[in-house]
Every structure is written in C-alpha cells, then in structure tokens.
Amino acid sequence: MKPVEFLEPETLEKTCSLLAKYKEEAKLIASGQSLIPMMQQRLFTPKYLISVRNLPGLDYIKEDGDALRIGALTTQRTVETSEVVRRRFPILAEAVHAIGTVQIRNWGTIGGSLAEADPTGDLPPALLALGARVKALSVRGEREVPLDEFFVDYIQTSLELDEVLTEIIVPYLPPNTGGTYIKDVVRAGDTGIVTVAALATLDGKQTVKEARIVLGCQAVTPVRALQAEKAAVGKSAMDDLEDVAEAASQDADPAPDVLGSVEYKTYLAGLRTKQALHTAIDRAKS
C-alpha cells in the first residue's frame, strides 16, 4: 500500500477527536476489507488512516425492549451465525451470509460495511427493508439516523466527516411478518447482478397488509421499490405476483455493465422480487 499515516486511537473519544481534527484528510479503517482494495486501486488516497478495528465495547448483539442492537465492530460472521439474528431476522442472516466469502465475513465488520454504502452491498437493502437506524457519534454528541435518510450517493452516506457509526438498531418485526434476501451472481462470491430484500406483513385473511421491498445493485444507492410494494398489498400465497414483478421492473433503475444489460437487469429485478415476495408470504404464514 502507498505510505499513509496510520493512527491508532485507543478509545472512541480519541477517535472522534482525531476525526474532528483531520476531517476530509482522514478515513476510518475498520477491517479494511473494502477500503484496502480501494486504496490499492487509488480510489481513496487519504493522508491519515484512523484504525478503529480493535476499539473496545463495540462488538455485541443485544436484545433490547423493542429492537436488536448490534455494535458496529461486530464481525459479519458473528451476525450471520447469531441465533437471535437467525430467529428474529432471517432476512438479515441471509443478507450477511451473501457478503463476499467466509474469509471476508470472518474479519469484516457490520458497521464498516454499512458505512461504506456500496451500491452492490448486501447489508443496505436488508437493513433498509427492516427499517433499521444507526447511531453516529462525534465530538458534538450522538444522534440516530434512520436508514432511509442514510444512503445519499455512490459510497456516500449522510454521516458527517467527523462522525463514527457506532451501533445499528433493528426494530423487532410485527407478528405475521416474513422476509427473505435474494442475490443473483454469475459466480459464487461475486458482486451481485441484482439483489432483492423483501418483507411482508399479513393481515387476518393471510393477505399482504404491508410490504417493504428494496432493490440493490440497481442504482447508486439501494432503491425502495415503491410501486412493487403497492402492488403487493392484498396479495396472498395463491397469487402469481406477475404485476408485482412488472412493478419492480419499473422501480429498477440499473446501469448496463459487464454483468448485464438494462433489459436483463430489470427483468431479473422483477423475477427475483416475485420470488422473494412468495417466500416472504410463506414465511409470514408459518
């Protein structure tokens, strides 16, 4: 790697002071699973790297009154294999399982990945569908940011230059809710062509009362498939969901690249949304 100043604060407070001091000249480095390759490719050339990977007290999964709280430095592998995550949020366990390969997940952190806000990332669509929010800390204090205000642009979040993401808060789901995460790849471990996170809550008649459908790899940020969500209302396990697929294809806004044309990606978005919603409805029933 190119020479760079490597700072090793021992506390969160010291980290915030350093960030406040160096601002855009510095980048936080957690595990570096995304940042190091980007620096190798000269996409980022910060003057200072502030190492946060070993900061104490940020590796936890806690069941709170109404939400699950996950520390930003919890490894992806810990979240993926957590009994409470698998039980309460199968969609999240599936999304984390889809990240990279097991080596990446053994060292990579949940907060680091979320803060990187890669448009092809697996966490953003799942956490956005779950209505999660994050805690951000700086020398000016702490605030909570709902994820639907978090993803601003390509690898850009609404975090200020001097803020550290410390916790992810995932509210518990209402009863009769099911969800799933689907990722399309050419080869196992690849970047997604299309990803879909879908949650459905059923009413007393086993039809969809509310759906949250988020598409990944379709734009510079995750995309709430609002038309597909509307089309999903009133659907049951018996419906073929073709109109939901159509709506999702309309919601999708992909750029053509080596992984597929616009037509292919929007077709896939529709197909996978339909399949994800079917699974979500089935899981909500049981």
Next chain:
Amino acid sequence: MEKRLLKLRVNGEDYEVYVEPWHVLRDVLRHELGLTGTKQGCDTGYCGACTVLIDGKAVKSCVVMARQVQERDIVTVEGLGSDGELDPLQQAFIDKFAIQCGFCTSGMLLSAKALLMENPHPSEDEIKEAIMGNLCRCTGYKKIVEAVQAAAERS
C-alpha cells in the same frame, strides 16, 4: 514516516519487527518474517491465495492491516503439521492429486483447516462454501473437495 515496533504471534512463535505502519499482514509475513508460503495473488482480497488463520478463522491477509492483528494468533501454511509430519489435510491433498501448480494450495489448505476445526464432518456443499473464496485455475476444484472429504474421513 518512521518504522514502528510490531509484535506478531505466528505459528505459536512471538516475533518483533520494525516496519512502516501501512503494511498489510501478507507483506509482513513474507518480507519481514520470511514466511513465503502465503502467496500474493490479486492484491484485492479476491483470489484467496493469501489466506491465513487469525484466531482459528480463515482471513485474506492482503486486506488486513498488520498492526491490527498484534493481539491475535496467526497460523500460516508453515504452521500446519508438526515434528516433520504433514497435517492429514496436506497428505490428503497429495493423495488425491489436489495440487497442480500449487499457487492456490496454501490458501486452500488453511480455508479447509478452518472448516474442519469448526465442522469435522462437512458435507460437500459445506466444503465448497468454505473454499468459495479460494480461486484455483488448474484443478477445477473437484480433487480439492475430494481431498478435504478424505481428510475429514481419516480423522
């Protein structure tokens, strides 16, 4: 920028070296400690040729900052086997012809080792998932999977 003291525990031995702080673990292992069994493949955390174990878990050492793993147990391919005896996994790779050019082999062995330590009797799918992050251009993976199965059976 000045070199800094770096303490690493590798294959059960404690090392102290002075290096610049921006180095990734793979480079310190190869250039400072002379442990060249860990290979440099893609430099971007893709191919897995640089896989080592950190606290028993497979990690790609080309995307790990060396300074972040000072308090942890690192195992490289040189740490497999003991007293001049090959690890059963290594023997199985030989017996099943799971090695051609050998470049992916270090990483493959360590990913397989991590799997068997956690799951001594993995299914074929579990083996394939464990080596998903290790690319091989020669073998087509079949013999590697067979070698891991053989090693699991033998233990």
